[in-house]
Amino acid sequence: MSAAITSLDWRGPGGADLIVRGAHAVDAREGLDRTCDLLIREGRIAAIAAAGEGEAPEGAEEIDAAGLHAFPAFFDPHVHLRTPGQEYREDIETGTRAAAAGGYCGIVAMANTDPVVEHPADVRSLRERAGAEASVPTGFVAAVTKGMEGRELTEMAALREAGAVGFSDDGLPIRSAGVMRRALQYQHLVGGMILLHEEDPELTCDGVMAEGAVSAALGLTGVPAVSESTMIARDGALCIYEDARAHVQHLSARTSVEAVEVAKAAGAKLTAELTPHHLVLTDEEVRSLDARFKMNPPLRSEDDRQALIEALRSGLVDCIGTDHAPHSTNEKEVPFEDANMGVIGLETAFAVLYTELVLPGIVDLGLIVERMGAGASLFDLEPARLAPDAQANIALIELDAEWEAGAEGWESRSENSPFSGRTLRSRVVLTVVGGEVAYRRRKFAMRMA
Numbered sequence: 001m002s003a004a005i006t007s008l009d010w011r012g013p014g015g016a017d018l019i020v021r022g023a024h025a026v027d028a029r030e031g032l033d034r035t036c037d038l039l040i041r042e043g044r045i046a047a048i049a050a051a052g053e054g055e056a057p058e059g060a061e062e063i064d065a066a067g068l069h070a071f072p073a074f075f076d077p078h079v080h081l082r083t084p085g086q087e088y089r090e091d092i093e094t095g096t097r098a099a100a101a102g103g104y105c106g107i108v109a110m111a112n113t114d115p116v117v118e119h120p121a122d123v124r125s126l127r128e129r130a131g132a133e134a135s136v137p138t139g140f141v142a143a144v145t146k147g148m149e150g151r152e153l154t155e156m157a158a159l160r161e162a163g164a165v166g167f168s169d170d171g172l173p174i175r176s177a178g179v180m181r182r183a184l185q186y187q188h189l190v191g192g193m194i195l196l197h198e199e200d201p202e203l204t205c206d207g208v209m210a211e212g213a214v215s216a217a218l219g220l221t222g223v224p225a226v227s228e229s230t231m232i233a234r235d236g237a238l239c240i241y242e243d244a245r246a247h248v249q250h251l252s253a254r255t256s257v258e259a260v261e262v263a264k265a266a267g268a269k270l271t272a273e274l275t276p277h278h279l280v281l282t283d284e285e286v287r288s289l290d291a292r293f294k295m296n297p298p299l300r301s302e303d304d305r306q307a308l309i310e311a312l313r314s315g316l317v318d319c320i321g322t323d324h325a326p327h328s329t330n331e332k333e334v335p336f337e338d339a340n341m342g343v344i345g346l347e348t349a350f351a352v353l354y355t356e357l358v359l360p361g362i363v364d365l366g367l368i369v370e371r372m373g374a375g376a377s378l379f380d381l382e383p384a385r386l387a388p389d390a391q392a393n394i395a396l397i398e399l400d401a402e403w404e405a406g407a408e409g410w411e412s413r414s415e416n417s418p419f420s421g422r423t424l425r426s427r428v429v430l431t432v433v434g435g436e437v438a439y440r441r442r443k444f445a446m447r448m449a
């Protein structure tokens with residue numbers, strides 16, 4: 001039984017009624033692809049009427065959505081909110097505002113904060129703060145191992161009771177197969193997803209980019225793709241052995257896609273995720289030595305990128321997550337080797353995928369929208385959908401809009417986007433979460449019925 005996304009912590013809902021008029025609503029799973037009026041009452045989609053025929057209840061806000069598309073709002077299973085301890089990069093308020101601006105109705109925050117989220121009290125305190133500050137429903141994972149040191153498991157049962165939606169040492173891999181096995185045994189007992197940053201430190205060494213022709217040309221230490229794929233193979237086998245489930249974050253390589261395929265075919269309850277940056281960028285970008293192209297896992301070759309796109313198109317990959325990882329300017333404007341790894345992504349995810357994959361006809365719009373919402377399922381939450389009586393989680397997007405990423409600044413506290421300065425097509429205009437307007441583009445008029 002799936003719960004509603006709004007069962008995660010956030011400061012809503014407000015409860016005002018809305019009518020969205022004349023939007024072109026698209027929800028591939030619901031077979032919806034037409035212009036209509038969406039009537040929203042008490043947080044739910046009360047009715048989907050023919051355009052111009054929806055009746056607005058007294059006092060409802062009327063949103064003129066002519067020329068806009070309405071999609072089920074997105075869900076990001078992989079966000080770094082940087083709190084506690086690194087609020088100079090991001091916090092709950094700025095991170096969830098960035099999410100709402102990206103068309104998201106829910107996110108899950110990673111545990112590699114300072115200190116690490118590892119005690120039930122840490123989870124409770126974050127949930128309380130999200131209840132006061134978060135623009136969109138926010139779930140928190142706790143670390144798998146104490147201090148994310150990879151040796152001793154956290155108190156997973158107590159953390160689940162405190163409301164952790166899952167477990168992850170993301171930022172770091174779980175090096176020991178024995179520790180991983182015990183974590184999966186607990187997962188089987190207490191539920192919650194285990195999210196995996198797959199990397200074998202013995203193979204990664206101190207690599208700063210993908211191993212290949214570009215790293216050789218630049219004389220930089222490379223991370224081989226097998227660093228990721230061998231760990232996926234190991235953990236797929238362990239999931240089967242322990243009848244547990246796990247989720248592979250940010251696939252970067254063809255060999256990783258193949259490892260996921262083998263594990264799934266063998267019956268592993270394994271899911272996998274792709275990021276927009278790995279889907280549209282390659283290690284050629286690193287020739288600029290611009291640290292905005294430095295992340296972990298690294299950008300890889302065009303052949304790897306093609307394998308990721310094919311894994312998206314074929315349905316092998318379950319969802320798209322951004323791995324939104326804010327860093328301050330002085331952590332990025334240093335020599336490439338010294339820069340921190342990670343990029344922000346919430347505010348550009350849809351536009352990047354629309355511009356680079358949908359417009360050229362490489363991936364269907366409906367599939368992108370569906371995979372950008374599917375991450376909710378990892379946490380037993382029902383993905384947003386456009387259907388009568390569904391929770392009103394809606395992204396209103398102007399597909400024809402053209403904008404320069406970052407030109408007007410960011411909602412995020414950090415600006416380490418690999419897409420800054422690029423011209424992108426499509427822009428989120430308004431995001432409805434649980435029936436409440438969680439984000440509204442400046443200049444977008446508000447009218448009351």
Ligand SMILES: [Zn+2]
Binds near residue numbers: 170172197250297
């Ligand atoms: Zn990671």
Ligand SMILES: [Zn+2]
Binds near residue numbers: 080170323325
């Ligand atoms: Zn991450």
